[in-house]
Amino acid sequence: MPGMAPIRRKALPALLGVPVVLWQLAFFVLPLVFLVVITFWKVRNFKLEPAFDLGNWEKVLTSTPFQRALVYTGEVALIATILSMLLAFPAAHAIALRLSDKARARWIAFLIIPVFSSYILKVYAWQVVLSPGGVLNVAFGALGLPQADLLGGMLSLHIGLLTLTLPVVTLILTFALMGMDKTLIEAARNLGASRAQVLLQVTLPAIKPGLGLAAVTAFLMAFGDYASPVFLTGSNPPTLSILIVDTVKSGSQWPRASVIGVSMLAILALAFVLVQLATAKREVQR
Amino acid sequence: MTRQIDLSRRGFIGAGAALAAGTSLRWSPAYAQEPQVLNYLSWPGNADPYLVAEFEAENNCKVAIKEYVGGDQMLAVINQSPPGSFDVVLADAEYLHLLKEADFIEELNPADYPLQDFWPEFQKFPLHWFDDKLYAVMTDFGYLGLSYNTEVYKPEEVSSYAAMWEPKATGKVGFFDWYLPSMGCISLSNGNRPPFDIDEAAFEALKEKLFSLKPQTAGFYTIADIFSSLRNGQAHLIPGIGEWVTLGLRLDGAPVDTILPAEGGIQWTESMSIVKGTPKADLARKFIQYTTSPRGQVLMATKADNKKSIPSIPGWKLLAETMPDQAEVLRLQLDKPNVMDDWKAGRVALRQLPQQQAIEDWNDVWSEMKSL
Numbered sequence: 156m157p158g159m160a161p162i163r164r165k166a167l168p169a170l171l172g173v174p175v176v177l178w179q180l181a182f183f184v185l186p187l188v189f190l191v192v193i194t195f196w197k198v199r200n201f202k203l204e205p206a207f208d209l210g211n212w213e214k215v216l217t218s219t220p221f222q223r224a225l226v227y228t229g230e231v232a233l234i235a236t237i238l239s240m241l242l243a244f245p246a247a248h249a250i251a252l253r254l255s256d257k258a259r260a261r262w263i264a265f266l267i268i269p270v271f272s273s274y275i276l277k278v279y280a281w282q283v284v285l286s287p288g289g290v291l292n293v294a295f296g297a298l299g300l301p302q303a304d305l306l307g308g309m310l311s312l313h314i315g316l317l318t319l320t321l322p323v324v325t326l327i328l329t330f331a332l333m334g335m336d337k338t339l340i341e342a343a344r345n346l347g348a349s350r351a352q353v354l355l356q357v358t359l360p361a362i363k364p365g366l367g368l369a370a371v372t373a374f375l376m377a378f379g380d381y382a383s384p385v386f387l388t389g390s391n392p393p394t395l396s397i398l399i400v401d402t403v404k405s406g407s408q409w410p411r412a413s414v415i416g417v418s419m420l421a422i423l424a425l426a427f428v429l430v431q432l433a434t435a436k437r438e439v440q441r
Numbered sequence: 442m443t444r445q446i447d448l449s450r451r452g453f454i455g456a457g458a459a460l461a462a463g464t465s466l467r468w469s470p471a472y473a474q475e476p477q478v479l480n481y482l483s484w485p486g487n488a489d490p491y492l493v494a495e496f497e498a499e500n501n502c503k504v505a506i507k508e509y510v511g512g513d514q515m516l517a518v519i520n521q522s523p524p525g526s527f528d529v530v531l532a533d534a535e536y537l538h539l540l541k542e543a544d545f546i547e548e549l550n551p552a553d554y555p556l557q558d559f560w561p562e563f564q565k566f567p568l569h570w571f572d573d574k575l576y577a578v579m580t581d582f583g584y585l586g587l588s589y590n591t592e593v594y595k596p597e598e599v600s601s602y603a604a605m606w607e608p609k610a611t612g613k614v615g616f617f618d619w620y621l622p623s624m625g626c627i628s629l630s631n632g633n634r635p636p637f638d639i640d641e642a643a644f645e646a647l648k649e650k651l652f653s654l655k656p657q658t659a660g661f662y663t664i665a666d667i668f669s670s671l672r673n674g675q676a677h678l679i680p681g682i683g684e685w686v687t688l689g690l691r692l693d694g695a696p697v698d699t700i701l702p703a704e705g706g707i708q709w710t711e712s713m714s715i716v717k718g719t720p721k722a723d724l725a726r727k728f729i730q731y732t733t734s735p736r737g738q739v740l741m742a743t744k745a746d747n748k749k750s751i752p753s754i755p756g757w758k759l760l761a762e763t764m765p766d767q768a769e770v771l772r773l774q775l776d777k778p779n780v781m782d783d784w785k786a787g788r789v790a791l792r793q794l795p796q797q798q799a800i801e802d803w804n805d806v807w808s809e810m811k812s813l
Contacts, residue, residue, distance in 0.1 A: 389660015
């Protein structure tokens with residue numbers, strides 16, 4: 156009996172992890188396998204029919220709308236990532252390193268609340284604010300300013316996407332900065348480093364994995380988003396998510412829609428791996 | 442690991458069987474078998490109590506609706522559901538031949554329905570008859586043309602679809618995100634009559650004309666966003682929609698109207714059919730009779746969020762007696778200029794599926810337009 160104790164002690168954490176593994180198997184791995192399998196199926200009379208047909212891949216990958224949407228969605232997600240990192244970092248820096256403990260907790264709560272409110276609702280609210288007859292233009296009119304075409308372009312799209320990404324990115328960066336060894340900053344300052352030098356040579360390298368995680372998260376959210384491109388640009392032009400919906404709408408082409416979905420997942424996985432590699436290199440150097 | 446992944450052809454074919462059995466478009470057969478439930482496959486909102494409460498009370502039954510948006514989705518639902526899932530289907534006229542070819546709908550006895558009450562033009566509506574046999578009864582219709590913002594445009598400025606290419610319209614032309622009515626109007630503007638029966642050369646010309654509208658485009662809208670973009674001024678012109686959108690908005694105070702430009706407009710038509718194999722054919726027939734009765738027609742025309750024209754002359758009369766103000770705004774007055782004038786003047790073409798190209802070809806052009 157005494158010999159059993161260490162084994163049990165080791166097995167318990169693994170056993171506790173089993174539900175999560177089962178959950179991931181049932182709701183991520185299996186659907187993913189189905190998604191890949193369906194890309195080879197056919198649609199006849201609006202019904203899915205099992206087959207092994209490479210035609211869906213060929214049709215989608217060589218189609219101009221797909222290629223254009225791929226480039227466009229990549230650009231949009233990249234810009235959204237850069238914008239949210241640039242806007243989030245100063246805020247995260249102030250929250251993590253400048254505020255008192257009490258004020259910090261309050262600001263973190265402020266950032267968490269928007270994550271739990273409906274994103275679709277917020278996108279619709281932006282529509283009301285930005286539209287030609289909307290809140291902002293009414294205010295412009297009252298102030299004697301000219302009317303502005305705010306809805307239906309890059310500006311409105313990125314406002315929508317930032318609504319989605321900014322709180323999350325700010326939180327990740329805040330936690331990364333809170334977790335860094337602050338004596339490093341003090342030491343650098345004592346040794347005569349300027350504020351810019353501290354930021355570039357001490358703070359940023361110290362939170363590099365956090366920066367990577369924040370950037371990948373922003374890219375992932377913007378790349379897959381459906382609501383902002385539909386409701387704030389009128390699908391003009393369509394992103395890959397919109398293309399998935401269009402593909403299903405016209406002729407129930409679930410297999411071709413799955414090809415787009417699998418391609419998107421592959422791109423996101425690639426982005427994730429690249430960022431992992433970039434942050435891992437740093438670990439080796441240290 | 443490798444033993445678990447079967448990359449053979451058979452593996453791919455078998456692996457998704459469970460998924461195929463559970464696709465979301467299926468209609469619950471358990472519910473379908475209830476004797477007092479009429480299962481109705483229809484565009485959204487058509488089982489609104491305003492429309493069906495009286496029928497339900499008279500026949501001691503419940504109308505259960507499975508809603509679809511667009512003919513493609515309707516075909517997908519009916520193809521993927523077990524036989525007997527539906528008793529009545531409401532479809533756009535241009536999809537009926539597909540329902541007929543796939544053997545989904547019953548032949549109807551013309552004597553069962555008040556066809557002689559309809560406007561003579563609609564008594565033998567071509568898309569409802571196959572080999573001189575009736576398969577669907579018209580319930581309502583409307584016209585599609587060019588909808589516009591009345592604060593920006595006077596009616597004479599939008600008397601031609603050419604208004605969409607004017608500098609004034611740059612970035613202000615919205616589209617209903619459905620290739621059929623949108624491309625139909627562009628086809629009309631290219632002088633094609635009928636707009637959906639065009640040869641390859643005309644199809645190429647249509648494609649070029651459509652693509653030349655891209656710089657003018659505000660967006661491609663879902664049904665909900667058609668209403669909001671017209672209302673909030675995001676779009677000033679939208680082709681391929683009609684009073685089914687603008688009438689309700691106008692009554693609500695929005696500065697919008699629809700015109701049938703000189704090049705013509707398109708008629709959409711909804712009809713009801715009895716689904717083949719239903720054990721409730723009797724109730725289904727009664728439901729179609731009720732909907733085409735004067736009272737059913739008046740309700741169909743005046744539902745608050747979706748105003749329509751109706752084919753029944755007694756329906757027009759009852760509307761004029763019971764809701765004269767509605768008869769006026771709907772232009773359903775026998776003794777005044779009315780919706781039938783446009784039809785009689787030959788200004789309206791039937792909405793049909795592409796006749797000489799595959800649906801997919803038109804859809805592909807539409808997808809390309811969006812992605813330009």
